[in-house]
Amino acid sequence: MPVHVDWFDETKMILYWQFTGRWTINELLEVYDEACGMCDTVPDRWVHTIADMRETSMMPNLISSSVSKRAMRDPKNYAGAFVVTNSGFFQAMVNIMNRIGGSKGKFYIASSIEAAQAGIQERLRTLPQISNVDAQ
Numbered sequence: 428m429p430v431h432v433d434w435f436d437e438t439k440m441i442l443y444w445q446f447t448g449r450w451t452i453n454e455l456l457e458v459y460d461e462a463c464g465m466c467d468t469v470p471d472r473w474v475h476t477i478a479d480m481r482e483t484s485m486m487p488n489l490i491s492s493s494v495s496k497r498a499m500r501d502p503k504n505y506a507g508a509f510v511v512t513n514s515g516f517f518q519a520m521v522n523i524m525n526r527i528g529g530s531k532g533k534f535y536i537a538s539s540i541e542a543a544q545a546g547i548q549e550r551l552r553t554l555p556q557i558s559n560v561d562a563q
Contacts, residue, residue: 428458429449430454430458432444432458432462434465439474442465442474442477446479446482447482448482450483463502463505470504470557471504471558472504474504475507475509476505476509478509481512484514486517506550507532507535508533509543510534510535510536513538
């Protein structure tokens with residue numbers, strides 16, 4: 428499958444999405460549902476995503492509206508996604524998605540997996556404790 432998700436490591440704090448070749452909105456949404464289920468298995472911690480886009484050069488039509496509709500249903504412990512890419516086109520798409528409804532401000536650009544990991548560590552310093560999220 429051209430879109431695959433798994434835990435990045437044993438801490439289950441980072442989902443690793445790998446995109447390869449050509450993929451469709453339906454494939455993306457199927458994996459999104461799987462990822463939401465994975466987040467639900469660890470409700471006691473924040474979960475970030477590393478979306479590795481280095482092995483694909485395309486995005487399907489209607490990606491921004493599909494992602495923003497799904498983002499409104501993100502699990503409470505989902506903290507955001509770091510998109511690993513050096514593509515100016517993908518960076519522009521991320522900027523557009525950050526301005527739309529439910530996905531507003533949930534995406535970050537990283538030039539490497541290591542940069543994404545560093546960004547996640549920085550974000551974790553600014554997020555409230557997960558136990559305070561339900562109280563709000």
